[in-house]
Amino acid sequence: MPPLKILVPDAHLRDLDIERAISGDKLDYIVFDETDPTAIPDEIWRTCDGVLVWHRMKLTADVVAKLDKCRLIVRVGVGHDNVDSAACRRRGIPVSNVPNYGTTEVADHALAMLLYLTRGLGTYEKRLKADLVTGFLAEDAPVVRRIRGGTFGAIGMGRIGTAIALRAAAFDMKVIYVDPYVPEGHELGLGIERVRSQAELLARSDVVSLHVPLSDSTRNIIGAPELAQMKPGSILINVARGGLVDVDALHDALKSGHLAAAGLDVLPKEPPVPAPALVEAWRRDEPWLAGRFVLSPHAAFYSEAGYLDMRTFSAEILLEFLFHGRLRNNVNPGWDARAA
Known part of the structure; x- marks a missing residue:
């Protein structure tokens, strides 16, 4: 089975060594350092199986409308106001965050x-x-x-x-x-x-x-x-x-x-x-x-240990849902109503 494609639109020059070590050959991370969604080709939005988004990019309803194959969005952090959770709900896409770090x-x-x-x-x-x-x-x-x-x-x-x-x-x-x-x-x-x-x-x-x-x-x-x-x-x-x-x-x-x-x-x-x-x-x-x-520069969350937790848990949330159907830390309940 080929690896699933995970779009990371706003990685901000961060390597993904931690995420790749956890995911092995199951996930292929497509990494950008952007804040504007239009800087990423539509084809990539439309063909990704999941999105791992930090806090630098807003996933508005227009962006969510392009997510034809996406099965899960994970916000790498706690606050998720940069993701239109209601639009994701309407599209049947669950959104998770990482509340247990920092x-x-x-x-x-x-x-x-x-x-x-x-x-x-x-x-x-x-x-x-x-x-x-x-x-x-x-x-x-x-x-x-x-x-x-x-x-x-x-x-x-x-x-x-x-x-x-x-x-x-x-x-x-x-x-x-x-x-x-x-x-x-x-x-x-x-x-x-x-x-x-x-x-x-x-x-x-x-x-x-x-x-x-x-x-x-x-x-x-x-x-x-x-x-x-x-x-x-x-x-x-x-x-x-x-x-x-x-x-x-x-x-x-x-x-x-x-x-x-x-x-x-x-x-x-x-x-x-x-x-x-x-x-x-x-x-x-x-x-x-x-x-x-x-x-201070939005740094309260940061320590090396907390940073490791945040990135580790994000990759684990992706793997558990995409391969085992276990959804953790969902922030847009009702996303599965269309399938009911």
């Missing part, structure tokens, strides 16, 4: 951002680099505070939200959360408090951290009205999806002094070109923002 890395990253801000590490480093004598000073650093006893508010209490909540609790913070999709009683097992509304969480929290997928209902879940509801002097952390936060409104909330600080690992447009006002102010190290903002 959880601890993302949780660690969120707490690292919080500690970086509240312990003044960026400010102290900058001062010492400038002058070892006058910079040898603990006082007058923005945001530095005790976090013990503060309230950590998590919007979303899935795998990553839970991991971050446990870490915040270990720092002696009071943890509260809101999540309408988690069954009642989940909070009892964790020993934390569930609140009824996002508005209540925003008003009570010293730190607000986001852990929800991006969808039409969650886009700009934190905009100007929500930032105004946040506690004066509070901190916002987003290691989830960039489209959850209106970064222009965040710029205004920080510049006005209403928010003390923010940490972002994700942005609505990545790379952020042209840069939004907040990112430009950070790049220029404008005095009003210095020490109050930290940005």
